[in-house]
Every structure is written in structure tokens, then in C-alpha cells.
Amino acid sequence: MNQIKTGAFISERRRAKGWTQSQLAEKLGITDKAVSKWETGRSMPDLSLFVPLCTLLGITLNELFAGERIAEENLKEKADEVLMEVLASWLGCDKWESKECDTAPYNVLEVENVSKLYENVPAGREMGNNSVLAVNNVSFRIPHGSFVGIMGASGSGKTTLLNLIATIDKPTNGMIRVSGQNIINIPEADTAEFRRRHLGFIFQEYNLLDNLTIYENIALALTIKEVPKKSIRPMIQSLSEKLDISAILDKFPYEVSGGQRQRCACARAIVVSPDIILADEPNGALDSRAARQLLDTFVMLCREYSATILMVTHDVMAASYCDKILFMKDGEIKASLNREQENKHAFFADILKKIEWIEGERYGVFEAVNP
Numbered sequence: 001m002n003q004i005k006t007g008a009f010i011s012e013r014r015r016a017k018g019w020t021q022s023q024l025a026e027k028l029g030i031t032d033k034a035v036s037k038w039e040t041g042r043s044m045p046d047l048s049l050f051v052p053l054c055t056l057l058g059i060t061l062n063e064l065f066a067g068e069r070i071a072e073e074n075l076k077e078k079a080d081e082v083l084m085e086v087l088a089s090w091l092g093c094d095k096w097e098s099k100e101c102d103t104a105p106y107n108v109l110e111v112e113n114v115s116k117l118y119e120n121v122p123a124g125r126e127m128g129n130n131s132v133l134a135v136n137n138v139s140f141r142i143p144h145g146s147f148v149g150i151m152g153a154s155g156s157g158k159t160t161l162l163n164l165i166a167t168i169d170k171p172t173n174g175m176i177r178v179s180g181q182n183i184i185n186i187p188e189a190d191t192a193e194f195r196r197r198h199l200g201f202i203f204q205e206y207n208l209l210d211n212l213t214i215y216e217n218i219a220l221a222l223t224i225k226e227v228p229k230k231s232i233r234p235m236i237q238s239l240s241e242k243l244d245i246s247a248i249l250d251k252f253p254y255e256v257s258g259g260q261r262q263r264c265a266c267a268r269a270i271v272v273s274p275d276i277i278l279a280d281e282p283n284g285a286l287d288s289r290a291a292r293q294l295l296d297t298f299v300m301l302c303r304e305y306s307a308t309i310l311m312v313t314h315d316v317m318a319a320s321y322c323d324k325i326l327f328m329k330d331g332e333i334k335a336s337l338n339r340e341q342e343n344k345h346a347f348f349a350d351i352l353k354k355i356e357w358i359e360g361e362r363y364g365v366f367e368a369v370n371p
Contacts (some may be wrong), residue, residue, distance in 0.1 A: 259290030
């Protein structure tokens with residue numbers, strides 16, 4: 001049982017009901033501070049509140065402990081799994097066990113030995129028997145609330161890897177889990193629904209609908225997720241203030257700057273509380289000032305909204321905002337680099353050194369210095 005995941009689920013269901021933290025607290029006869037602690041993963045509800053909380057939110061106890069909706073066909077299997085997790089959490093690790101209790105943060109994304117082989121790749125005008133191993137035995141994990149970047153030159157496999165995680169493509173072999181769910185087993189007909197409920201997307205070209213206002217573009221994501229109509233406007237207004245786009249909500253995408261459109265895309269992605277946000281070269285169409293504003297926004301979303309972001313980029317400046325960088329070449333993860341306590345300038349320099357070591361030349365220096 002993971003407090004952070006359970007807290008995020010409580011937050012999602014509360015907002016789906018159209019309630020504020022104070023309103024939920026009032027219904028349970030507790031303080032809104034207690035609800036805030038649950039939703040940020042700092043504590044769990046008291047035992048006496050489990051049943052009334054589930055009744056109010058319209059969920060089962062198993063779903064509360066699992067931190068997610070459980071499909072009816074998976075109920076028995078998941079219920080047994082959740083029960084064992086709860087018992088282990090309450091009883092603690094066996095003191096005779098040699099291993100320590102697992103205190104690592106919850107991993108939102110787990111990629112294990114993933115490969116993608118494309119066969120019969122066209123050679124010129126003819127269909128050849130060529131095969132391309134775009135992703136080769138890649139493994140990594142991304143903890144909740146972190147900002148991770150994947151760097152690599154064109155053709156390194158980073159976009160293919162992102163498409164596999166996004167369920168747009170399926171790997172040849174390996175395992176991909178999002179919040180514990182093996183997405184490889186999701187039927188093709190259900191992938192769109194999975195993306196709507198669990199993934200957020202930010203693209204280089206914004207992908208906003210020009211015939212809708214900024215407000216309507218954001219609201220559309222909530223409407224698709226069946227959020228009650230009365231709670232949509234307060235959610236958008238609160239988030240738009242954080243992202244400094246509240247003054248342009250009634251404008252159309254073509255009436256605002258590229259940076260404002262991209263912050264609208266950020267609002268659309270985060271407002272539905274996705275498990276992870278996938279960003280594909282998000283600052284590629286922005287000038288240097290707008291790019292820095294966007295990256296500052298990403299950092300704020302991780303810090304204040306506990307967002308988890310995976311960003312594909314070839315820009316060293318953008319990568320310097322991340323907590324961790326994975327370096328791809330020839331379909332493989334060649335190295336990784338953790339930011340630790342370094343500032344952006346020091347991390348920027350370390351990224352350049354790592355790229356130089358991997359590529360054997362000062363790849364990307366001109367672009368990084370002149371973004």
C-alpha cells in the first residue's frame with residue numbers, strides 16, 4: 001500500500017465529485033488540514049474513517065488501498081494482492097528477514113528489458129528484408145514526483161521509446177508498468193481510454209484545437225474524463241493562475257503566443273491528474289525566453305502538484321532542469337546522470353561532459369549555448 005498513490009486517488013475522486021478539500025472535510029467531520037495530508041501522501045485516514053470516506057467517494061476499500069479503480073474482472077485477484085500489502089504495511093517487515101523494509105518512493109513508471117524490432121523496413125522505393133532494432137533491452141524506473149529527461153541524437157530510439165510508454169506502439173518484448181499496471185496487456189480497443197485516464201501529453205506543436213478557446217481546450221480534457229460540470233471552472237481558474245494564463249482563457253490559440261499555448265497544453269495535461277506526463281521536445285518551437293518559462297512550469301508542476309514528467313529532448317539547456325537524465329544511443333540507455341543537489345549551471349556542465357564521453361565529441365554544444 002502506497003500512501004502517495006492512495007492520496008492522489010483520494011484527490012482525484014474528491015475533485016470528480018466537485019468538492020474542495022474543505023467540503024470533504026466537513027462531510028467527514030474533520031479538518032481540511034487532515035484531508036490535505038492524505039492527498040499529499042503525508043498520512044492515511046484513521047481506521048474509523050475508511051468506510052465513510054469510501055461511501056462519500058463512491059469507491060470500495062480495495063480501491064482506496066490500491067489507489068486506483070479496479071475492474072470487476074480483476075477484483076478478486078487485486079483484492080487478495082491489496083490485502084497482503086495492507087497486512088505487510090501494518091505488521092512491518094519480519095525482524096528475522098535479512099532485507100530492510102522498502103522505503104523507496106513509489107515508481108510511477110517501470111520499464112523492464114523493453115525492445116522494439118521493426119521488420120521489413122523499406123529500403124529506398126522497395127520493401128526490403130531489413131530489420132531495425134529501434135529500442136534494445138531498455139530498463140529504468142521513474143519515481144513519483146520526479147522530472148526525468150531522455151536525451152539522444154535523432155535516430156537514437158528516444159521517440160520510439162516514448163511511443164511504447166504512451167501505448168501508441170507495442171514493444172517486441174519486455175514489460176512496461178504505469179502505476180503498477182502492465183500496459184502491454186491492454187487490448188488495442190482500450191488503449192485510448194487508458195491514455196485519457198492515466199497519461200498526460202505535451203507536444204512540440206501544442207496540439208490545441210483552434211476552434212476552441214484556451215479555457216475550452218482545457219475543459220475538454222475534464223469533460224472527456226467525466227468530471228462534474230460545476231467543478232470544471234474552479235479547477236481551471238485555480239490552475240490557470242498558477243500557470244499565468246488566466247488572462248487569456250477566453251482567447252483562441254492563434255491569438256496568443258507560443259509560450260502561452262504551451263502553458264495551456266501543460267494545464268490540459270495536469271488538470272486531469274495523470275499518473276505521468278509525457279513531453280516530446282516540448283520547447284522545440286519556442287524562443288529561449290518562452291522555453292525557460294515552460295521548463296520553470298514543469299519544475300513547479302512537480303514541486304506543487306506532485307506531477308511526474310518524462311521529457312524527450314536533445315537540448316542540454318532543457319535537460320538541465322531535470323532531476324535525472326537517461327542518455328540513449330543506438331536504441332540503448334548508455335548512461336544516466338542524477339542532478340543531486342547541483343544547480344542548473346553545474347548540472348548543465350555535467351550533461352555536456354557525459355555527452356562528450358558517450359559521443360566522443362562536443363555534440364550539441366552550439367545548440368545548448370544558443371538555444
